[in-house]
Amino acid sequence: MDKVIFDTDPGVDDALALYYLLRHPGIGLIGVTTVFGNAPVAVTTRNARFLLREWGADVPVHAGAAGPITPDMPPEFFPAHIHGENGLGDHPIDMPVTEVADEAAQYLVDTIRAHxxxxxxxxVGRMTNLARALQIDPGIAGLVRDVVLMGGAFREPGNITPAAEANIWGDPLAADIVFGAAWPVVAVPLDLTTRTFLDRRQLDRLARDGGPGMRLVADLSQGYVRFYQGVGYDGMLVHDATAAVYLTDPDLFTTVAGQVRVLSDGIAMGLTLMNPADRQGPAGAWEGRPAQQATLDGDPQAILDRIARICTG
Incomplete structure (x- = not known):
């Protein structure tokens, strides 16, 4: 059984990804680390603890970064119009938001060293916790089996600016550090996740067949669905759950390899640029960078089917 740490900012689609991880027989979820993103870190931490409690999962939660390491970032924009004021679609949560200690980066270092x-x-959020763990102990990169992240837009436009996907844009320097470390990274970007669309009828069927756990996911997703209805979809994109499926079923994905850089200032801040492995030319800013992977294609219907099978099985 794979030992997995889930770094997250719940977030509605984060909730579906978490439920998938808990339900999958091949995944041993040993820890959850939280970061700012879909809501402030105290809120995302409360949300992770709430979901784990509701699903009866005894998994430790370690709060992490409250803000980016990228200097001179614009003020943080929490997407309440997408994820609700409480980060979980304004679904009732009977658990208060409390102050949290910033411990996720050290937890990552200690756990990686122990295993x-x-x-x-x-x-599936900002890459700040991972980057800060590397800053504490760069040697952990050689001890990690792999890093799968939801983030980036390599050939498609971004979803927060024309250049950038939200997770990368929120702390682009952190993302550049993560892509540049000597651990294997697979990015699951908008190029694929914007094609993994769970329509309303499918979501209703999952809620009906999946029992109380999946009904909670469906209930807290209703505001998320309404957001997507406003932009022409009758359902929701499942960005984070798509990345979760890569952990268990990489055969459903098509990857390309190359060195990756992330721009951390200017009009294209957060742009993910891949230098393909077969490109011949000056090294320049790519010098010494490891080749990483991105899933620019895959089988969206098979990915959705796998989510449905695990979450209702």
């Missing part, structure tokens, strides 16, 4: 070669990291 060399075994830890898989799924990161």
């Amino acid at each position: 060399p070669g075994q830890i898989r990291i799924l990161a």
Whole structure:
């Protein structure tokens, strides 16, 4: 069973990804680390604890970064119009928001050191916790089995600016550090996730067939669905759950490899640029960077089917 740490900012689609991880028989979720993003970190931490409690999962939650390491970032924009004021679609939550200690980066270092070669990291928010863990102890990169992240837009336009996907844009320097470390990274970007669309009828069927756990996901997703209806979809994109499926079923994805840089200032801040492995030319800013992977294609229907099977099985 794979040992997985889930780095997350719940967030509605984060909730579906978390439920998938908990339900999958091949995943041993050993820890959750939280970061700012869809809401402030105290809220995302409360949300992770609430979801785990509701699903009866005894998994420790470690709060992390409250803001980016990228200097001179614009003020943080929390997308309440997408994820609700409480981050979970304004679904009632009977758990208060409290102050949290910033411990996720050190937790990552300690856990990776305790399980060399075994830890898989799924990161579906800002990459700040991972970057700060590397700053504490760069040697952990050689001890991680792999890092799968939801983030980036390599050939498609971004979803927060024309250049940038939200997770990368929120802390572009952190993302550049993560892509440049000597651990294997697979990015699951908008190029694929914008084609993994769970329509309303499918969501209703999952809620009907999946029992109380999946009904909670469907209930807290209703505001998310209304947002997507406003932009022409009758359902919701499942960005983070798509990345979760890569952990268990990489055969459903098509990857390309190359060095990746992330721009951290200017009009294209947050742009993910890949230098393909077969490109011949000056090294320049790519010098010494490892080749990483991005899933620019895949089988969206098979990915959705896998989510449905695990979450209702």
